Amino acid sequence: MWIERAALAAELPAAASLATRELAELLASLGFPVDAVEARPGTEVLDVDITANRGDAMSHRGMARDLAARLKAPMAPLAPPPTPEGAPKVPVHLPDPGCPIYATALLTLGAGETPEAVQAFLAALGASPKKLPAVDASNELLHRYGHPTHAFDADRIHGAVTVRRAVAGEKLVTLDGVTRTLAAEDLVIADERGPIALAGVMGGEATKVTEATRRVLLESAWFEPRTVRASAHRHGLHSDASQRFGRGADPAMASVARDLLVQRLQAWAGATLEGAWTAGALPATVPTVTLTADLLTRVAGEPLSLAEAAGTLEALGCRVTTGSEAMAVQPPTWRHDLGIPEDLAEEVLRLRGYAAIPSVLPPLEGPPQPLAPEYLQRQALARRLAHLGFHQTVTYGFVSPEMDASFAGPLGTEAHDDPEKRTLANPLGVEYSRLRRSLVPSLVETARQNRKQGQREVRLFEIAPTYRGLPAGPEDTWTVALLWAGERWDGDPESKPALVKAKHLHGVLKDVCLPGTDRKVRVLDEDAMVVTELPLSYFRRPDARIIPTYMPHSRFPAVERDLSLTIPTNLPWLRMHGVVREALKDSALVDLTCADLYQGKGLEPGSKSWLLRLTFQAMDRTLVSLEVEAWMASALAAAEALGAKLRA
Amino acid sequence: MDSLLPPEIDEADRTFAGALEACADLDTLLRLKGAYVGREGSHAARMMDLLKAAPKEQKRELGAAINAFKQRWEEGLKARQADLEAAKKAVGASSWDATLPPPMPARGALHPLNRLMDRLVDVFRPLGFHVEEGPEVETEEHNFDGLNIPADHPARGSADTFYLAAHPGRLLRTHTSPVQVQTLKRYGKDGARLLNERGGIRFLAPGRVYRKDEIDPTHSPMFHQVEGMLVGHGIGMQHLKGTLEYALRALFGPHTEIRLRPSYFPFVEPGCEVDVSCPLCAAKGCRVCKGSGWVEILGAGLIHPNVLEFAGIDSKEWSGWAFGMGVERMAMMLSQTPDLRLFFENDQRFLEAMGGLD
Known part of the structure; x- marks a missing residue:
């Protein structure tokens, strides 16, 4: 919202002497940060941020009220001569609680136009003056005092005016020329032929004031904020009026703004008052709130004098009855946001300045809680993988249906998945429409991009939830x-680059996975790319014990023996390993590994060659060669049973 | 006993050490070896001749003396030979061009956003904060209702929040605050049993959140937040300020100043926005702080009593504070990364440079 310096000073004379920077800091410390300051002919305007709870502050007078309370400086009075009221010239009916009060007047326009100064004021705020006094005056009042008003061309209104809910499907062409199809929840101003304005949001094209307008019917009402917000949202119409009514305007301003508008039309356009009247009455006042000294002390962090706090609240327009331990506070009609004691405590602190709040560490009232094992597991795993040379990625949690269909998801989550159950109703686009069941498509895409950028080797990992569409809704799995x-x-330079193979990722999995869960690697044909995906539960967890139970190591020499074998090609290592270990289960075998592997020339077709390396070591003695020879014979016999032959 | 051997031998033994030291290479050493212990014509050979010719009764004593000389010389020669060989090897090694790239161990990187979140957890751990997490697919109850967000708040609309097609009312959380609601409810259950048992709550909730923003240099439909919450007896604004002052100094350095400004969020009262003195220019004024010396870093406030009551916690007895910060925003500010999208592109060069490893 733009604030013009001279108009601010008109409401708060003390503001005239503040430097712009000083003013901006003052506003920020009151909760109204200034985003920009711009020069205008003869003045400056400030772009002030107003939070959603402070509809009352959305005007020069509203800003001035907070500044006056902070500076303890007097405001300029706002007391237009009251317009004498009489019998309604046009009947106004208020059947809906959404509009409890509607002040109006009927005037015949004379000659005259919007004063230069007012045109300049509107122009400075970026609100282009229309040079129609009825329109410009309404606009000027909105920016100056925050209360939206409207002027209808009285000769284009047919019969009585009613503020009612729309009939679903009713049409209204708003001032911006757009035809609006109304919903039953919309509150409208209607004449006998139908809606002529969307209440608190925008007037209608058919009844707008033009240069031809001779008589105007004014509207200075109060509309219930929720209704206005809903209509503005429904029609995408966030007007100056809807923003103020939507955040809560001041009902007491209805007749004051009407009087100000009448006064301006008389002064600027030589208007003659035909009659003024008010339908309805002020809505019930906001209930009284009790603020105790205890609560104020607790929120403020130190004891504050109740009298001083009462003074602050009074400066903001509250009526305060102070007791010894508490005060009863009646907020002013414009402060709909003051509903609970904490709201009042905030006002006291805000006006005092948050800089005055002391800084204290909260005392511990109980023992700290440990970090969850699953959180620690993820953190440790990420560090380990990074140390193993992998780069952690963060990719979007939703993908396109095509990407989603390309991978089955982590082991164990393939079954019972209905993709529709994890599809978004309102995605950014179809490419972001589905909660992913697999991280792999995102990683593959990331890897391709990296390869395109010239990375010869790409090592990536991601730890994130994947989803399974279950009847009850998406189920997530880390x-x-x-x-x-x-x-x-x-x-x-002395070693040669080699294409990545599945076995390399197997090795990584062996390092980070629980035993036996390390063999799920998929090889993608393209680009020597290997991927794997497993639920977090398959990975090692940081040990709960600080140090495991001591396991003694042998202090006697180890004996290493090799066995060179020719094996049928289809025999897997795991089988050979298991059979030989089983055969030597009573021996001093401590390790069995495949130390060399050959396949190709010099071997019979259908066979390969392995060099088995067996390590023996006893806990209690130095081994003698006789026993080792016997074990090696058993190993050979076991291998031969699987079709192996001793290699010549 | 020295009378048994000729003076030449004693002389040879005296000069042995010096001669040995003077051998600069293996060839010279071999010549010295020949002269002392060689098969023919050496000092040792001469002594053996003398031994043969010696009278029987002297042989035993003479033999011992000869052996002592021979052993000393042989040991000296052997040690010198080992030294010279090692030196030769070392010379061979230095012919390797050490400026060539050596084989390098693999080095990956944590994602900078994760690193930053880990760091925040590290900073709050000493104050007794633990980590609470929750699902990304949430309910309106946890994401909005429990946070005192009015039923007609625009954030609930389908223009701001992603909803699931097959499950009305299920949504992708728009902030980490539903973790607050879930945690408060857990602590508030059974007459706030857990809350009383543990003497309050203090936790951080880091995580991913979703909002319906188009992808551009400053917006992303998925981003990260870290939320902090503390509940105890008599908690006020001073405790919020004290904690944030500690934490932001731990993050940005001991000379960091913080500034609280009044603001509004439906789930806190009073609410505030928190600025830190610009960590990049030491508050002198730069591009990042737009010359003001201050950078907005997070939103915070005292937990609204409605939020506590919603979770079954008596707001007359318990009170607390909460804050929430955008991780990307902070990462971009600290690193001066110009484009938010870089964090989700996952270019390895970016990850290596920005994330790295502790």
Whole structure:
């Protein structure tokens, strides 16, 4: 909202002597940060942010009220000569509680136009003057005093005026020329032919004031904020009026603003008052709120004098009855936001300045809680993977249906998934419409981009929830995905780069997964890309014990023996490993590994060659060669049972 | 006993150490070895001749003396040879061009947003804060109702919030605050049993949130927040200020100043916005703080009594504060990253430079 310096000073003379920067800081400390200051002919305007709860502050007078309370400076009086009221010239009916009061007047316009100064004021605020006194005056009052008013061309109104809910489907062409189809919840001003204005939001095209207008019917009413907000939202019409009524205007201003408008039309346009009258009555006042000394002390962090607090609240327009331990506070008609004691405490602190709040660390009232194991697991896993050379990614949680269909999701979540159950009703676009069941498509896309940017090796991981569409709704699973693509190379000119293979990711999984859950790696044909995805539950957790139970190591020499074998190609290592271990389960075997592997020339077709390396070590003695030879014979026999032959 | 061997031998032994030291390479050493312990013509060979010729009764004593000389010389020669060989190897190594790139261990990176969130948790841990988390798919009750957000608030509209098609009322959380509601409800259950048992609550809730914003340099439909909450007896604005002053100094340095400005959020009362003295220019004024010396960093306030009561917590007995900050916003400010989208592109060069590893 734009605030013009001279108009502010007109409401609060003390503001005239403030430097602009000083004024901006003052406003910010009151909760109205200034986003920009711009020069206008002969003056300056400030772009002030107003929070959603402070409809009352959306005018020069509203700003001035808070500043006056802070500066303890007097406001200029606002007391227009009251317009004498008489019998209604046009009947006004208020059947709906959404409009409890409607002050109006009927005037015949004479000659004259909007004063230059007022035109300049409106122009400075970016509100282009229309040079129609009835329109400009209404606009000027809105910016100066915050109360929206409206002038109808009285000769284009047919019969009585009623403020009622619309009939669903009724049409209204608003001032912006758009035809609005009204909903049953919309509050409208209607004449006998139908709606002529959307209450508190915008007037109608058919009854607007033009240069041809001879008589005007004024509207200075109060509309219930929720109704106005809903209509403004429904029709996408966030007008100056709807923003003020929607945040809560001051009902007591209805007749005052009417009087001000009459006064201006008489002065600027030589208007003659035909009659003024008010339908309805002021809505019930906001209830009294009790603020205790205890609550004020608690919120403020130190004991504040009740008398001083009462003074602050009175400066803001409250009526205060102070007791010894508490005060009863009647907020002014313009402060709909003051409903609970905490609101009042905030006002006292706000006017005092938040800089005065002391700084204290809160005392611990109980023991601190530990971090959750799953949180620690994710943190430790992310660090480990980063140390293993992988880069953590953060990608969007929703993907396109095509991307979503390309991968099944982490192990164990494939079944019972209905993609419709995790589809958004209002996505940004179809490419962001589905909560993903797999992280892999996002990682693959990220890897492709990285490869395109010239990365020869891409190592990525992501830890994020994936979703399964269940009848009851999307079910989330913390999931870990890893991707390795391109060429592995340590940068040593003496070593050669080699394409990434599935086994490399297996190795990583062996490092970070629980035993036995490390074999789910998919190889994508393209670009030497291997990926894997597993639920977080498959990964190692940080040990709850600080140090595990001691396991003794042998202090006797180890004996290492190799066994060179020719094996049928289809025999998996895991089987060989299991069978040989089983055969030597009573021996001193401590390790069995495949130390070398050969496949190709010199071997019979359908066979491969393995070099088994067996390590023996006893806990209690130095082994003798006789026993080791016997074990090696057993190992060979076990291997031969699987079709292995000792290699010549 | 020295009379048994000729003086030449004693002389040779005296000069041995010096001669050994003078051997600069293996060839010279081999010649010295030949002269002392070689098979023919060496000092050792001469002594063996003398031994053969010696009378029987002297042989034992002479033999011991000869052996002592030989052993000392051989050991000296051997040690010197080892030194020279090692030196030769070392010379060989230094011929390797050490300016060539060496083989490097793999090095990955944490995502900068995760790193920043971890750091925030680290900062609050010493004050007894733990981490609470919640689902991304939430209910209106947790995302709005429990936070005192009015039923007609525009944030609830489908223009601002993502809703699920098949489940009316289920949405993607628009802030981490539903974690507040869920946690407060858990602590507030059974007459606030947990709250009484543990003497309050203090936690951080880091996480991903969603809002229906088009993707551009400053907006993203998914971003991260860290929320903090503390509930106890007699908690007021002074405790909010004290905690944030500690935390923001731990993050930005001991000379950081903080500033609270009144503001409004439906779930707190009083509400405030918190600025820090610009960490990039030490509050002298720069592009990041737009010359003001201050940077807005988070929103906060005392928990609205309606929020506590919604969770079954007596707001007459308990009170607390809460804050919420945007992780991307803070990361962009600290790193002066010009475009929010970079955080979700995951270019490895960006991740290495911005995230790195502790």
